Amino acid sequence: MSQRKVLAAAAAILVFTGLAVTTAAVDSGKAAATATVRVGIIYSKTGLLADFGAEYLQGFKLGLKYATHGTGKVNGKTISPTYVDDAGSASQAVSAFKDLVGQGVKILGGTVSSGIALQLAPLAAQNRVLYISGPAASDAITGNNRYTFRSGRQTLQDVLAIQGILGKKAVGKKIVVFAQDTAFGQGNVAAVRTVLGGKGHNVSSILVPLSASDFTPFARQAKDAKPDLLFVAWAGDTATAMWRAMDQQDVLKSTKVATGLANQATWPFYVGGINFLSHYVYNAPKNAVNKWLVAHTKGHKPDLFVPDGFVAAQMIVRAIQKGGGDNVDKMISSLEGWKFNAPKGNQQIRKADHAMLQPMFQVTLKFKGSKITPVPRKTFGEKSVAPPVTHFP
Numbered sequence: 573m574s575q576r577k578v579l580a581a582a583a584a585i586l587v588f589t590g591l592a593v594t595t596a597a598v599d600s601g602k603a604a605a606t607a608t609v610r611v612g613i614i615y616s617k618t619g620l621l622a623d624f625g626a627e628y629l630q631g632f633k634l635g636l637k638y639a640t641h642g643t644g645k646v647n648g649k650t651i652s653p654t655y656v657d658d659a660g661s662a663s664q665a666v667s668a669f670k671d672l673v674g675q676g677v678k679i680l681g682g683t684v685s686s687g688i689a690l691q692l693a694p695l696a697a698q699n700r701v702l703y704i705s706g707p708a709a710s711d712a713i714t715g716n717n718r719y720t721f722r723s724g725r726q727t728l729q730d731v732l733a734i735q736g737i738l739g740k741k742a743v744g745k746k747i748v749v750f751a752q753d754t755a756f757g758q759g760n761v762a763a764v765r766t767v768l769g770g771k772g773h774n775v776s777s778i779l780v781p782l783s784a785s786d787f788t789p790f791a792r793q794a795k796d797a798k799p800d801l802l803f804v805a806w807a808g809d810t811a812t813a814m815w816r817a818m819d820q821q822d823v824l825k826s827t828k829v830a831t832g833l834a835n836q837a838t839w840p841f842y843v844g845g846i847n848f849l850s851h852y853v854y855n856a857p858k859n860a861v862n863k864w865l866v867a868h869t870k871g872h873k874p875d876l877f878v879p880d881g882f883v884a885a886q887m888i889v890r891a892i893q894k895g896g897g898d899n900v901d902k903m904i905s906s907l908e909g910w911k912f913n914a915p916k917g918n919q920q921i922r923k924a925d926h927a928m929l930q931p932m933f934q935v936t937l938k939f940k941g942s943k944i945t946p947v948p949r950k951t952f953g954e955k956s957v958a959p960p961v962t963h964f965p
Contacts, residue, residue, distance in 0.1 A: 609646070609897030611653045611888055612672035614682035614692070619660030620782075620808045621684040623835060624877050628684060628707055629655065631881025634868055638861070638882070639889035646892040662688045666695065673699045678900055679891065681723070681884045684877070686710035687755040693720040702903050704887050707880035710759045715925035715962030719900070721907060722928050723887060724880035725851050727756075727805075728959035731763040733849040733932040733952050734803060734830050735771070743772040748797050750790070751805040753779040760805035785810075787817035795823045804831035815841045833935060835876040839944045842937055850933040852879045852916055856948040857931070862915040879915040883928075886912060887921075918954060925962045929954040 613632060616625030636644065636651065644651055654672065658665035665688045672680060673695075680696070681704045683689055689708035696703035697717035705713050706723035709730070713722055738745070749764050751757030761777045769775040776797070780790050787810075794802055802823065806814055811834055818824055824843055833848040850856065854866055854873040865874050865882060887907055891897070894906030908923040919930045934950040 607648065608650050608652050609679070609892055610675070610677045611651055612669070612677045612680040613653050613655050614658050614665050614668050614672075614680065614688075615655065616660050616684045617655075617657035619658075620810075621660055623809060623837065624684045624707060624807070625657075627835065627875045627877040628682070628881040628884075630869070631865075631874070631878035631883075632681070632885050633881070634865060634878070635882030635885030636889070637868070638864060639886045646889055647896075649892065649897060651888070651892065658683050658685070658688060660685060660688075662691050666691055669695050673701055678702060678898055679888055679903070680704070681706065681888065683708060685756075686713070686759060689713055690716075690755060693717060696720050700900055702891060702900055704884050706884055707877040708756075710755055711763060711959065711962070712755075712759070714927045714959065715964055718904060718926070718964055721887065721921065721926045723884035724877070725928065725930060725932065726959060727759045727763040728767065729930070729932055729957045730760070730805075730832055730849055730851070731767045732957040732959070733934065734764075735767060736950070736952055736956070737830055737847050737849060737934055738768070738801060745773045745800040746798070747773050747775045747801045747803060748794060748799040749775065749777040749803050749805060750794050751777065751779060752807065753781050754807075756807055757805055760803075764803060780814075785813070787814045788821065791817040791821040791823055794818070795821050795826055799827055802827050802829045804829060806831070806834070811838050812841045819843055833876075833937075833946070836873070839937060844939075846937075848935045848937070850935045850946070850948075852876055853933065853935055853946040853948065855946060856933040856935065856951065857915060857917050859913060859915075859917055861913050862917075865915045874915070883914050883919070886914065917951075920954065922958075922961070925964065927959055927961070929958050932957050 615628055616622050656668040665683055669692050679702045684707055686708040689705040690712055693716040696719040704721045704723050709727045711726050711728050714726055747768055749761045751760050765775045778793055824845055830847040833850045891903035891906055895903030907921050911920045917931045922929055931954050932952040933948055935946045935948050938945045938947050
């Protein structure tokens with residue numbers, strides 16, 4: 573063989589070897605990419621609902637630990653969450669959602685605000701990504717589109733629990749809904765009118781501007797209305813001032829008051845005589861998942877929206893197990909109709925509209941010096957508080 577042919581053959585071998593190395597590097601890069609599933613979590617780190625956002629985030633991290641047995645992996649794939657603060661701003665949340673989708677993220681979770689969740693849900697359908705809202709309670713999230721799920725309860729489930737407290741045989745009662753003038757508050761008014769108004773009760777409302785800081789005139793208005801039942805629907809860090817105004821105006825002594833039990837920081841500001849429906853208190857559910865959650869919550873008992881984050885993580889792990897984290901249709905199918913054990917007990921995702929069927933609770937608070945203990949009185953099973961089906965458009 574001539575020297576020229578030898579050199580040509582050697583060059584060919586080098587080129588082939590180089591291509592093989594390059595191809596192997598590309599394949600290795602692809603394997604590394606597919607071995608990680610990115611998840612976007614949009615929540616209120618700051619803003620009016622920051623306390624609730626912190627609870628949700630804590631629950632999500634614990635739920636991820638529980639559902640993956642401490643590995644953070646599903647079928648060999650590492651779950652890589654990206655946490656983004658929406659600061660209670662819809663525009664900020666929408667921007668974050670679009671940015672995450674633009675980066676190729678196909679699974680997103682959050683937010684606390686109903687108003688924000690209602691803007692994110694259509695984006696999930698438009699971009700064909702899986703969106704698990706929560707703890708936002710608006711009923712309009714259920715049945716919004718097949719790409720949108722929820723990890724927490726919805727307002728109608730609160731109201732159906734209130735119906736249980738009021739008494740199923742009660743009719744013709746005067747009910748006033750006292751709420752913030754937000755998507756959450758308006759949703760509560762609509763739900764009470766649908767459920768309790770439909771049972772023959774007279775329902776009216778007092779809606780308080782979100783910007784209000786003096787709640788005395790609104791408390792007086794509630795007292796002057798002389799309702800048979802005052803249903804208070806409130807969220808955020810103004811709850812303390814609102815309840816103080818209610819107490820100062822003797823509203824709690826003059827009428828029967830029912831409300832959702834808020835997070836633990838608000839408990840010292842409640843007084844006796846309030847009938848609480850509860851989305852979750854740490855000592856109400858009796859099951860292994862809740863026992864694990866309580867045992868792994870360090871420094872305090874798990875708070876109100878911890879289960880919402882926990883369940884979101886359970887749902888995400890389930891979706892990745894069945895759909896690999898990239899096949900959105902398979903992930904949706906894996907969640908529809910899914911029955912599972914959660915901190916609150918047995919839960920099921922209704923296939924028809926993605927409602928999260930779950931138990932609710934009735935509790936009272938026991939005051940002993942500075943110690944306050946929730947006392948569970950009744951559990952409303954997931955079927956007894958199941959909201960009417962809202963079919964997808």
